[in-house]
Amino acid sequence: MSNDQPPPGQSPDDDPFRKKPQEPQGPQEPGGPTPPSGGAPGSGGSSPYDSPLGGPGGTGGPYGGERPPPYDAGAYGGPYGGADPLAGMPPLAGFGKRVLARLIDMIIVFVPLFLISLAFGGIEVATGGEDWDEVTDRMNSGEQWLWSLISLVAYVGYDTLMTAKYNGRTVGKKIMKLRVAMLNDGRVPDVGSSLLRALVLWVPALVCCYCIWWLVIIITVLVDKPYRQGLHDKAGKTVVVSAAQ
Template sequence: MSPGWYKDPAEPTTQRYWDGDGWIGAPLPADATPPDGPPEVPPPPPPPTQPGPADPAGAPPVSPGGPVAAPGPGHPGQPTPNGHPGYGQQSYGQQSYGQPYPPVQTLPPRPAAPAIPAGVPLASPGLRLVARLIDIVAVLLLNAVVNGWFVYRYLQEILPFYREFNSRYADGEPVGELMRLAPSAEANRLQLVILIIACALWFAYEVPAVANTGQTLGKRIVGLRVVRVDGEEKLGFGRSLRRWNILGLPMLFWTCCVGFVWQVVDCFWLTVDRPLHQALHDKAARTVVVVANPRPPAGASPPQTPGGSS
């Protein structure tokens, strides 16, 4: 994710600055105009000076930048006549006795992948597309069982027309009159029935499973889970239905190709969306897809995913 101001996934009413590794600076209201660059980060306070317990009496205080000059040549800390540092004098490149070393600042570790506030890594676009392909195959198998007879009847209605069309086209005969006869009313009716049954099977396959566990068969095999952006454990039926409507209902418009094109754009939208890699149906339901059982880093306890493991 490129650096810039984005809405905070943990609190959508605010926006914060992402520097490429993590969120920095104080949050701003979501409708406020952010500055052109990153927010100003206050400098760390200077380390306090602490005199050592073994400092001799009368020794001059030592500042963070070096020793403080004392009034007189014989005072401790003043150079001796031979040019060498006197008692208590700090030479160049040495740390004064009792002076605390400045704290060592360490950079936070770079996260392996973008994560939602709960700390669970987001699913990669490649794994999401693989899970969707598995779900498509599963729904096609259901249609072969439930919708097979209607598909057979539909083919019986349209195959004679296409055989006649190919025969006339091969013989060089005109096909304009034949085009006005197709498709038949029965073929149109069967096509509508097939689409409605296929849509109902897809609904029964995906909506209850995502509402209860956040996983379809494809997501369970690949190891992904659908969760809410606000971190709640279960999506619920209403949110799952709203998520499926954007992707599933356009199937009824396959006859004019509009529905199929919309579904392709929806599924591949996650490859360009930032920062949560949401498809259009994710944005409608305010959901994200995460890794179901992420592998914790060495020495860390495994994060708890919403809804538990299954």
């Protein structure tokens, strides 16, 4: 008997050597099993934007809505036709509101400093009849430098503490309904970012550059695209946005 014939009573279709290759299966019918989700892009895995605290399991980013782009991936705008860099973020703070908020904060710090200075004879102000060399000597005196240091500590400390500990909001920003947030994920800036931001803002303004530095800050906020960051925002990797309340 030939080995090519199936045993008696066995159907030719059951012969493993005569079976045709199986056709590839088509798409699964609706309701069938779905592949498990993972951490790949678009799979629904957790990310720092999934919850206000940056942990897994949340449904919305800390900005509210879709997640914004990370700071290190095209934070200053991508190529034409790319994703909207402002997607998922609340509206950026208007320039006028930022100025008003800053003026309020400056007054809040200045008034106590001024009252303290009165107790020690007040801050010396030059008059028109004085010699310029005399004015310069008085400004460069140890007492004046000490006062500058006290002012610097007051302004930097106020900005750092309020930004890091009170949801990114100084008193001025709370009144104007603004807040400072980390650009990459919307979190409240930590102490390190808040301190760096405050130092870049206040050290040049109070130590050497005065009005010139404020002009530089204003220009950078006005011309920066797309996030309207001043140099202090870039240093702290922060952005100023509108707040609900």
